[in-house]
Amino acid sequence: MVQSFITHYGYFALFVLSVLSSACIPIPSEVAYGFAGALCTTALTEHARFSLWAVIVVGTVGSLVGAVIAYEVGRSAGRTIVDRWGKWLLLSHKDLDRAEHWFERYGSASVLIGRVIPIVRSFISLPAGVAEMNRARFAVLTTIGSAVWVALLAGLGYAAGSNWKHVSGDFHAAEYPIIAIVVLGLAYGFWHRWRTVRREAAG
Numbered sequence: 373m374v375q376s377f378i379t380h381y382g383y384f385a386l387f388v389l390s391v392l393s394s395a396c397i398p399i400p401s402e403v404a405y406g407f408a409g410a411l412c413t414t415a416l417t418e419h420a421r422f423s424l425w426a427v428i429v430v431g432t433v434g435s436l437v438g439a440v441i442a443y444e445v446g447r448s449a450g451r452t453i454v455d456r457w458g459k460w461l462l463l464s465h466k467d468l469d470r471a472e473h474w475f476e477r478y479g480s481a482s483v484l485i486g487r488v489i490p491i492v493r494s495f496i497s498l499p500a501g502v503a504e505m506n507r508a509r510f511a512v513l514t515t516i517g518s519a520v521w522v523a524l525l526a527g528l529g530y531a532a533g534s535n536w537k538h539v540s541g542d543f544h545a546a547e548y549p550i551i552a553i554v555v556l557g558l559a560y561g562f563w564h565r566w567r568t569v570r571r572e573a574a575g
């Protein structure tokens with residue numbers, strides 16, 4: 373589906389997929405950028421469909437746009453969400469204050485590294501917005517991390533050329549353990565938070 377979309381709509385499709393993949397919608401960007409990189413060669417088509425540099429620029433700009441959207445949603449609606457549904461989400465304004473303090477200390481590394489981790493890269497912008505991380509710093513780090521991610525995947529796709537189908541299968545296989553780790557981490561975090569809330573309520 374992703375490859376077909378890119379084949380039919382070119383750079384526009386790549387931009388749309390980049391925006392979505394950075395705005396909390398887990399589009400398989402590994403496939404999108406890798407396939408776009410393969411289309412920069414003549415291995416899959418008679419004529420190269422894309423320019424490698426253009427793929428990197430479009431992917432990076434699209435990723436930045438999507439990340440900024442998620443960031444602004446988190447920044448503008450984060451405390452409202454806590455006011456309305458905080459007790460169901462096991463969140464309080466103290467939690468948001470702690471998150472803001474944490475992002476002040478470690479947010480730069482989290483955003484930069486998070487941009488090159490599958491799954492995590494789709495959601496890292498939201499907590500950065502909730503914690504009200506400095507906008508300029510967020511944009512710069514997101515741009516750098518996104519450029520590295522897009523360039524790496526597009527470069528792999530370009531190098532793979534006619535072997536792209538085999539490589540894309542490896543991408544899918546590598547995603548599963550990463551997803552499992554993220555899910556287990558979230559489950560542990562929820563369990564730990566639930567116990568903390570119960571202790572605070574009992575106290």
